[in-house]
Amino acid sequence: MTLININEAKKNVQQVGFLDVDIDAHLDLFKEIERLKKEKNAVVLAHYYQEADIQDVADYIGDSLGLAQQAEKTTADIIVFAGVHFMAETAKILNPGKKVLLPDFKAGCSLSDSAPPLLFKKFKDEHPGHIVISYINCSAGIKALSDIICTSSNARQIVESLPEDQKIIFAPDKNLGAYINKKTGRNMVLWNGACMVHEIFSREKITKLKVRHPDAKIIAHPECEDAVLQLADFIGSTTQLLKFTEKDEGKEFIVATETGILHKMQKNSPDKIFIPAPPDNSCACNDCPHMKLNTLEKLYLCMEYESPELTMDEDLRLAALKPIRRMLEISASLGL
DSSP states (O other): OOOOOHHHHHHTSOOOOOOOOOOOTTOOHHHHHHHHHHHHTEEEEEETTSOHHHHHHOSEEEOHHHHHHHHHHOOOSEEEEESOHHHHHHHHHHOTTSEEEOSOTTOOOHHHHTSOHHHHHHHHHTSTTOEEEEESSSOHHHHTTOSEEEOTTTHHHHHHTSOTTOOEEEESBHHHHHHHHHHHOOOOEEOOBOOTTTTOBOHHHHHHHHHHSTTOEEEEOTTSOHHHHTTOSEEOOHHHHHHHHHHSSOSEEEEESOTTHHHHHHHHOTTSEEEEOOBSSSOSOOOOTTGGGOOHHHHHHHHHHTOSEEOOOHHHHHHHHHHHHHHHHHHHHTTO
């Protein structure tokens, strides 16, 4: 396999500059987007961290595993990915013959950016005999260097599906990797990457918030640091957190993940209270600045003009496809 460095990879992605178009203030964007879906046989896939309006107009809302599964089986001609860049890449990897659009090409990911492929290739070479399990929140270049992809929903099960003596490199999220090590008793080698959103939560502020809401249950995403996870009553992926709040008898929840999920939680459980966990800064919220670059207006323009479109070098796509396929096969065999 020929390794494509990060700058070359960017050249293989066609970015058409976003059109400077004024949108009529009276235009009903919800109706227009529904019209475009039908006219163009397009599907809108959205992550839970997207703004509320985008979630409400999406055909499917989910976490990384669910979105990858939906992207694999869609019959649409156009996939509009309301998420971040690596998610649109995954859709393209699985659907080379379909047009994949991303409302804002600047919607990147701090975790994905923390693992440049050339540096990771060197790291991998320094650990012979190890297989690479990479969290799906990584670039196509990292996927191409991996043996299996995982998500926060299935990471533990995928690790446990391998022989106990199998040496493993886990990338790029050190916090998720450390959590899986702790739960499985493994000693995976961890790449030193992290998500800026999940690393910023304050243990001290969450503790004080718990004092004010003694009946609230703390729920956290495993990308959080261990100090925060130690406070949690439940740890899981965004989908697992959502399902927990639906089924649990509790009425108040302190949520340690990106605030976009609170919209879905509130819709599904209108009688419950959801409190965003406070970050260790002066902001009162904890939004992903990359996820929130996408807006309903950009989504409409993206569909209307079919731009920006993501394209990919075929050698890179095929190399990145293998570990994704293996993840989907393992997940299906385990009923995930």
